[in-house]
Amino acid sequence: MDDLKISKKKPSYPISEKLDQYLSEYNRNFKLPIFYDDLLRYQGAISVFDKDDEDTLWLRVYYNEYDREEIDLALKRVYSNLVSDGNEKIFDFLNVDCIDFCTFGNSQPFRIKVRNILNDNYTHFYVKRADASRVYGLELEHMLSPNSLNFLVYKDTLIEEHIAGIPGDVFIKDILPSCTSPEKAQIAKEFVKFNERCMIRLLGDMRSYNYVVIPTHDFDQIVYKVRAIDFDQQCYEGKLNIYRPQFFKENYEMVKLVKEKITDASIDQYKIEERSIIAKRVISYKKRLTKLIHCMENDKISTDENIEHLRSVIYDYTLDMNFRHSETMGAILKHALAFVKRNYEDVNMKKLS
Template sequence: MEAGKINGEAYDVRISKKKPIYPVTSGLRKYLRTYQRDARMPISYADLMEFYETSPVIDKNGKDTLWETPLYPPHVQENLYNGLKILYAKLKASGNTRIVEHKYIDRVEYCAFGNSHPFRIRIVNRLNDVYDYFYVKQADASRIYGLELEQIISPNPVNYIVDGQTLVEEHIVGIPGDVFTQSLINNPDYNPKRIAKEFVKFNERCMITLLGDMRAYNFVVQITPDFDDFQFRIRAIDFDQQFYEGNPKIYMPQFFKDNLAYVQLCMEHLTATTVLQYQQEERSSIVHRVRSERHRIAALRDVSNTEELSTAVHVKQLREGYADFYRNEHYFGCRTMTDIIEMNVKNVIRQVKS
């Protein structure tokens, strides 16, 4: 694993244009109903957009967080906040509103920076001040496919619901990857080999599922104390760049300059043999999960293959790039991004069997 280089030349992956929002089609809605991802919501994303102005959210160090606090008329805010509590109940307890009887909406924040322009909601239990977050976003079809692939192929469960063009997502707990590199990656209590191992596995998952733009601020690091050490898990939190771009390096976190600290850790503490071992471990886990969820992934494939989720130019560029990377001419027969993922999975199955 070499940081930021291809064929010995420096390389820093960049995304030049913003990805368009793809609508949720009738075929995808049918899939979501089948797998209990749809829900009737009392308010929508469009309702939350009815603010008259915003004020910037500043962190404790006086820096602009790029989030804003939307301001609503009092009567509008009351209806929205009541609706948000019901949304939380649907997300967490299949609509059982007893779980929000003692909760209140403490804060609503809006971000115009991301593709999906999310709202971040903080909900607090008034009995003990314990709080939680969840998100309301524009329902982008490619993002939903990314969430589904994360659920099926990764070891990480995701929780979300969709109604029309509104997407509600559970907060994924963890330390942002960029924050982890700034203050924790060199913690003497942490085993650097375990962090490096997890980055190798994370890199492998992104390559196979075509999850792009995994710069450090788009994933979190989860730390779990074990009886004799700390365990680490890297989890994606942003699925906006799911199988859209044509550059293969977009789907390889190792080629982003923001992730240099993780790549250096791999280079310092892992050998080529151990990197291959961890890649094979992750491939074996993926094969097991694909076999366990074969009906669901087949249904996801069938519906996504009928939709336009990228451009013909990007598909052509990516299939050629993956054909070269894997030395496999079968990629030239791929017509869609879904076909490329399916070819990736078939490759993994063959590698595990051999």
């Protein structure tokens, strides 16, 4: 198991004019009533502990009375536009229970808990700085994964919906050991497919705390899915293995499970299945994906050193000359998706002939 080194201080890349136009075209751009910097005006904070009295690395922040009223109203408006049509009639039934701030990691998000006072149902959303890498990651997740995503961007502020699930590190530690043998086999299969999906779309740093495991009851069994929740490292790193979750020591138990429960032939089959699904999504989202990739090709979201190293490694992996001439991370991703799509179409042509 490799001890991969991640760029701890990945720079935050601004939203380009082309990307901003793309976001407006697909209703991701919305004039927000509050900015990330507004939430930094808190007057005090206390640490948030979990049910086992362990520090979560989140701080519960507090504002003066005047600012809190203004902030609460703005956050209700954000929530309404994120999940609905912006109707203000629901404001009377909403309460902003708490605002938490995380100083750990690149994004340093605010987590907003909104509760419906009529039935005590609650949900969360996040307020972050609008980093271009993260926005590209969210859009690619929406188009190329089985999961749709909802988010809003305005200038330097990003609003993300909460992705429900059991954090991977918690799942591995507390739940995986008690899973049945068939359940472990199914989890192993999902990890193989998740690993392949991340590599193809160049989503990096999927250590166990950057994805969630989602259990769903289906007749007489529980079906598990693995879903990314952190998109900071979209198309940034130069090492290919950073885009492959299997190489992180935090995922050792998952990799061990794959070796124990799945044969090499099955692993290859699951990889083919995932590539085929992604190829179908590339075809289905052709117009939208082409516009997004065009933005990425003309955007700076990594260093020249990372780009040169990654294109060389992927060329050695695929022997596709297109990678040798890729000048940006967007171009590398474009050719990676084209490579997968081309292989899928070649297989289908052989079936027809």
